[in-house]
Amino acid sequence: MKAYVLEAVNELVYKEVETPKCKSGYALVEVKAACICGSDIPRIFETGTYHFPTIPGHEFAGIVREVADEEYKDLVGERVGIFPLIPCKECSPCKDGTYELCRNYNYLGSRCDGGFAEYVLVPIWNLLPLSEEISFEEAAMLEPISVARHAVTRLSDVKGKTACVFGPGTIGMLMAQWLRILGAEQVILVGTKPEQAELAAKLGFDKFCNSKTENVEEFIKKHTNDEGVDIAIEGVGNNGVLTQCLQVIKAGGELLMVGNPHSDAQIEKSVFWQILRKQLKIYGTWNSSYHGGMDSDWTEAVKALEGGELKASMQITHKLPFEELHKGLAIMKERKEFYNKVMIIR
Ligand SMILES: [Zn+2]
Ligand SMILES: [Zn+2]
Numbered sequence: 413m414k415a416y417v418l419e420a421v422n423e424l425v426y427k428e429v430e431t432p433k434c435k436s437g438y439a440l441v442e443v444k445a446a447c448i449c450g451s452d453i454p455r456i457f458e459t460g461t462y463h464f465p466t467i468p469g470h471e472f473a474g475i476v477r478e479v480a481d482e483e484y485k486d487l488v489g490e491r492v493g494i495f496p497l498i499p500c501k502e503c504s505p506c507k508d509g510t511y512e513l514c515r516n517y518n519y520l521g522s523r524c525d526g527g528f529a530e531y532v533l534v535p536i537w538n539l540l541p542l543s544e545e546i547s548f549e550e551a552a553m554l555e556p557i558s559v560a561r562h563a564v565t566r567l568s569d570v571k572g573k574t575a576c577v578f579g580p581g582t583i584g585m586l587m588a589q590w591l592r593i594l595g596a597e598q599v600i601l602v603g604t605k606p607e608q609a610e611l612a613a614k615l616g617f618d619k620f621c622n623s624k625t626e627n628v629e630e631f632i633k634k635h636t637n638d639e640g641v642d643i644a645i646e647g648v649g650n651n652g653v654l655t656q657c658l659q660v661i662k663a664g665g666e667l668l669m670v671g672n673p674h675s676d677a678q679i680e681k682s683v684f685w686q687i688l689r690k691q692l693k694i695y696g697t698w699n700s701s702y703h704g705g706m707d708s709d710w711t712e713a714v715k716a717l718e719g720g721e722l723k724a725s726m727q728i729t730h731k732l733p734f735e736e737l738h739k740g741l742a743i744m745k746e747r748k749e750f751y752n753k754v755m756i757i758r
Pocket of ligand 2: 499500501503505506513515516517
């Protein structure tokens with residue numbers, strides 16, 4: 413089969429490799445669509461994976477082509493989404509069913525071979541069979557969709573609340589969509605690009621603050637009767653944004669931290685005080701919940717796609733042929749043109 417093999421940092425080679433052999437408990441999945449995650453850029457170009465060679469790609473979907481066990485043979489031909497985390501099922505978070513916090517997990521596309529290939533070997537437990545209503549492109553986005561849902565469900569009930577999402581990238585825009593689905597009354601987006609504002613408007617979010625040209629605090633005050641928001645979501649991982657979040661939350665409000673940190677964070681004493689004086693609640697989030705076929709972020713993500721409440725495909729800005737992964741990676745690495753979700757399809 414053809415695959416993109418990361419042989420060393422910054423050495424992703426498109427080449428012929430042996431197709432994985434199916435084994436008991438696993439399915440051989442033919443990849444139909446695979447997204448490039450923001451985290452793939454440093455993984456491929458700066459830090460590398462846990463060992464070399466590895467085939468990256470953890471956001472993908474496809475069709476089951478082979479199973480080793482007789483009892484799973486009905487799965488052959490099924491269209492599937494894939495939960496990329498393979499938990500140990502032995503540590504205490506795993507025993508509690510919070511697999512996203514597993515202390516000894518394997519991961520398709522970073523710790524073992526993933527979706528930038530024609531075929532991937534996936535544990536049966538990690539397969540989520542899909543109806544015809546969901547396209548492979550949307551299904552490849554199930555991971556970020558679930559991660560975004562997991563994030564906003566860390567907060568207390570969002571119904572009727574005003575929220576502000578800083579950083580309207582893939583996850584940011586998906587979090588805004590989830591906030592609306594879960595009943596938030598108003599969702600404000602803060603970004604830096606006019607194209608983000610256009611995409612936000614297409615998705616039905618008309619309150620967009622460009623922090624490069626507008627004063628964020630004033631913008632938020634103007635749209636919240638001078639009160640500030642109930643919820644601020646830090647989706648950038650940036651010190652200045654963290655400060656802005658703390659400043660625009662109203663008393664008793666909530667801060668959700670989602671963006672991967674780019675550096676140390678420091679906050680001025682006057683801002684630090686606000687956490688205390690406003691009695692803010694601060695949440696972190698990690699990955700997404702998944703419980704095989706039982707209710708989880710992933711099954712809710714599937715429902716929201718099937719019901720059409722969540723418009724994932726509108727966030728796909730680049731759909732490239734499988735052979736052009738390097739072009740997609742370059743778009744995200746060089747940041748010369750606007751993108752939200754970049755994917756390859758077969
Ligand atoms: Zn990802
Ligand atoms: Zn575990």
